[in-house]
Amino acid sequence: MEALSGWWDDYFWGSVVVLQVFLASLVLMVIFGLIGAAAKLSSNRVAQKISGAYTVIFRGTPEILVILLLYFGSAITLTAIAQVFDPEIKFVDVPPFWAGTFAISLIVGSYATETFRGAFLGVKPGSIEAAYALGMSSVQVFFYVRVPEMWRLALPAFGNHMLSLVKDTALISIIGLNETLFVAKQAIATTGQPFTMYIVVGLIYLSVSTVITLTVMALEHYGNRHMRIAA
Amino acid sequence: MTNAQPLIQMKSVGKHFGDFQALKDINLSVSKGERIVVCGPSGSGKSTMIRCINRLERHDEGQIFIGEIELTDDLKDLNAVRREVGMVFQSFNLFPHMTIVKNLMLAQRLVRKTSKQEAHEVAMHYLERVKIPEQANKYPIQLSGGQQQRVAIARALCMKPEVMLFDEPTSALDPEMIHEVLDVMVDLAKDGMTMICVTHEMGFARSVADRVIFMDGGEILEQAPPEEFFGNPQRARTKLFLSQILQH
Amino acid sequence: MSFDLSLILDALPKMLMGIGLTFQLLILSGFLGLVLAILVMLMRISGTWWLSWPAQAYIYVLRGTPILVQIFIVYYGFPQLEFIRESFLWPVFRDPFGCAVVALTLNTAAYVSEILRGGVLGVDRGVLEAGEALGLSKSQRFIYLTTPIATRLALPAYGNDIISLLKSTALASTITLMEMTGIARTIVAQTYAPYEIFVSLAIVYMILTFLIQKLLARIERFLGRYTIRES
Numbered sequence: 001m002e003a004l005s006g007w008w009d010d011y012f013w014g015s016v017v018v019l020q021v022f023l024a025s026l027v028l029m030v031i032f033g034l035i036g037a038a039a040k041l042s043s044n045r046v047a048q049k050i051s052g053a054y055t056v057i058f059r060g061t062p063e064i065l066v067i068l069l070l071y072f073g074s075a076i077t078l079t080a081i082a083q084v085f086d087p088e089i090k091f092v093d094v095p096p097f098w099a100g101t102f103a104i105s106l107i108v109g110s111y112a113t114e115t116f117r118g119a120f121l122g123v124k125p126g127s128i129e130a131a132y133a134l135g136m137s138s139v140q141v142f143f144y145v146r147v148p149e150m151w152r153l154a155l156p157a158f159g160n161h162m163l164s165l166v167k168d169t170a171l172i173s174i175i176g177l178n179e180t181l182f183v184a185k186q187a188i189a190t191t192g193q194p195f196t197m198y199i200v201v202g203l204i205y206l207s208v209s210t211v212i213t214l215t216v217m218a219l220e221h222y223g224n225r226h227m228r229i230a231a
Numbered sequence: 232m233t234n235a236q237p238l239i240q241m242k243s244v245g246k247h248f249g250d251f252q253a254l255k256d257i258n259l260s261v262s263k264g265e266r267i268v269v270c271g272p273s274g275s276g277k278s279t280m281i282r283c284i285n286r287l288e289r290h291d292e293g294q295i296f297i298g299e300i301e302l303t304d305d306l307k308d309l310n311a312v313r314r315e316v317g318m319v320f321q322s323f324n325l326f327p328h329m330t331i332v333k334n335l336m337l338a339q340r341l342v343r344k345t346s347k348q349e350a351h352e353v354a355m356h357y358l359e360r361v362k363i364p365e366q367a368n369k370y371p372i373q374l375s376g377g378q379q380q381r382v383a384i385a386r387a388l389c390m391k392p393e394v395m396l397f398d399e400p401t402s403a404l405d406p407e408m409i410h411e412v413l414d415v416m417v418d419l420a421k422d423g424m425t426m427i428c429v430t431h432e433m434g435f436a437r438s439v440a441d442r443v444i445f446m447d448g449g450e451i452l453e454q455a456p457p458e459e460f461f462g463n464p465q466r467a468r469t470k471l472f473l474s475q476i477l478q479h
Numbered sequence: 480m481s482f483d484l485s486l487i488l489d490a491l492p493k494m495l496m497g498i499g500l501t502f503q504l505l506i507l508s509g510f511l512g513l514v515l516a517i518l519v520m521l522m523r524i525s526g527t528w529w530l531s532w533p534a535q536a537y538i539y540v541l542r543g544t545p546i547l548v549q550i551f552i553v554y555y556g557f558p559q560l561e562f563i564r565e566s567f568l569w570p571v572f573r574d575p576f577g578c579a580v581v582a583l584t585l586n587t588a589a590y591v592s593e594i595l596r597g598g599v600l601g602v603d604r605g606v607l608e609a610g611e612a613l614g615l616s617k618s619q620r621f622i623y624l625t626t627p628i629a630t631r632l633a634l635p636a637y638g639n640d641i642i643s644l645l646k647s648t649a650l651a652s653t654i655t656l657m658e659m660t661g662i663a664r665t666i667v668a669q670t671y672a673p674y675e676i677f678v679s680l681a682i683v684y685m686i687l688t689f690l691i692q693k694l695l696a697r698i699e700r701f702l703g704r705y706t707i708r709e710s
Contacts, residue, residue: 065660194556313612318609372708
């Protein structure tokens with residue numbers, strides 16, 4: 001245990017990186033998911049096809065492969081583009097933070113696409129028809145009937161997507177992101193205590209997962225308040 | 232079994248669900264061959280009462296006897312009692328993953344330890360009695376509701392029970408299918424089967440019941456032969472209930 | 480920047496040399512994971528606190544931490560522990576393949592046990608009551624009613640987990656195993672052609688995903704034959 005003493009700071013900053021990746025990827029994931037779902041539900045066949053391909057590709061490819069491809073691939077592409085303007089440039093470095101965040105958002109966004117789509121289709125047409133029959137405008141129907149009901153239907157799966165984002169953050173250590181798993185590697189190199197160091201990483205991720213799970217549970221409880229018979 | 236020994240006897244039976252008292256001081260005795268119809272408003276405890284008879288619910292006060300065996304927690308072979316008590320549910324509850332004939336054979340094979348061939352013969356015999364032998368190899372979902380309920384009755388009969396319990400057998404059916412199920416039940420009554428039926432089919436009660444029981448608030452409020460029950464109900468609540476269900 | 484086709488033709492056979500190892504990991508940990516999952520699920524629904532509590536804790540920890548951390552704890556961490564080095568299982572933990580199978584098994588079992596539990600809880604109570612009323616014993620009801628119905632209910636989600644497991648086998652490359660992704664990373668390190676190599680490997684994984692999905696759809700159709708109205 002005393003082997004840990006010099007490493008608390010590093011683990012703390014590693015945890016901060018985990019949270020940064022989580023927040024950034026959460027925003028991107030929602031955007032990708034909503035765009036994907038909108039495209040799947042649109043009447044435009046090209047949009048449907050593109051969105052279909054998106055989900056097939058990112059759900060069928062190992063996460064690590066997507067991360068490696070985006071990291072090394074974007075570096076090569078950006079280098080090539082930069083050399084057009086300045087042939088002197090040898091190599092453009094892409095920060096692992098953004099390559100990794102982008103990669104896991106794309107992956108989890110492909111799952112969120114299906115969640116959002118399913119939730120949108122899951123809203124009972126009867127409620128919507130009833131709202132129109134009462135004279136609500138389509139904008140009102142969207143915000144007062146569709147969105148709240150959709151949100152309630154999507155929440156359980158959405159909670160799992162958030163957990164996936166957190167856990168996938170560990171994979172970004174492979175391309176050198178200095179999150180907790182990366183910290184552990186350095187700590188092991190000097191202390192020679194891999195079990196201790198990795199268990200700490202496990203506990204950090206477990207705490208983050210727990211906080212997210214509890215938050216989602218509270219939101220679900222709130223979202224289902226009208227489903228309970230007794231108050 | 233003689234008339235001296237009732238087939239089913241409930242003595243001061245009570246049952247609670249938490250704070251809610253579902254059954255209050257139920258005393259009921261059913262002899263062999265008797266046909267009882269139980270009616271009453273929803274939540275009156277009629278389903279709970281017959282579910283106690285084959286111990287799908289446990290009573291917490293009083294005593295219940297099936298023949299000479301008392302239903303208690305110490306009862307070693309509850310299933311020996313259950314196979315003598317056939318039950319038909321409101322929602323049919325056929326085994327969805329088995330064909331009709333397999334539905335009828337399963338309990339015979341597992342509980343009665345009947346040979347495969349005999350179980351099949353018995354199954355086909357009862358499918359003919361409920362007039363759908365041609366459906367033997369279909370799955371439950373491929374049958375209409377009325378057909379499914381007839382299969383459920385045949386499934387219970389395959390165990391050659393001493394008594395049949397019916398828990399609102401026609402409530403989940405479309406109107407045009409109700410009579411085909413009732414016809415089977417009437418046939419069964421004519422053959423002398425002991426039956427306890429929870430139902431609101433008053434025509435059925437009038438034509439086959441030996442006794443009609445009215446329940447409300449977990450209690451038996453009134454019991455009488457059908458002519459008396461319908462012709463001259465004693466309690467105000469019975470009159471109100473009858474006026475509500477008979478006025479249409 | 481260019482897309483070098485001859486490079487792919489050169490690299491693809493090399494990567495496919497690793498497909499055997501990918502399959503070994505998938506099938507071995509898929510099978511062991513299913514066995515463990517059934518055990519954990521039975522513990523979880525047993526209604527006995529000293530069985531269900533450990534099962535719940537197991538599921539919570541394994542689902543709340545990244546699989547990469549789990550792999551590292553097993554491969555790098557366990558050898559730090561004296562009792563592991565001295566146990567009869569040491570040959571398993573000394574070997575990266577053994578470690579990968581152990582970690583993947585433990586991980587997938589946590590997810591699959593919850594999927595199976597969902598299936599068991601999804602069985603219509605009325606059907607079980609009918610069995611009870613006919614005199615079927617508790618174990619007879621479990622074997623003849625719950626198991627076949629729950630299997631069908633759980634299969635679609637279980638299929639998704641198999642695909643997750645396939646993708647997770649790629650992480651074995653992080654502990655020196657030369658399955659397809661491991662080989663691909665070596666080739667990229669030599670050729671520095673991430674697009675060609677990783678994209679073609681991604682296609683291989685997508686084909687495998689597709690084949691698994693086809694197979695599962697067949698099994699689903701077979702198990703679900705009694706859910707179709709028209710015979």
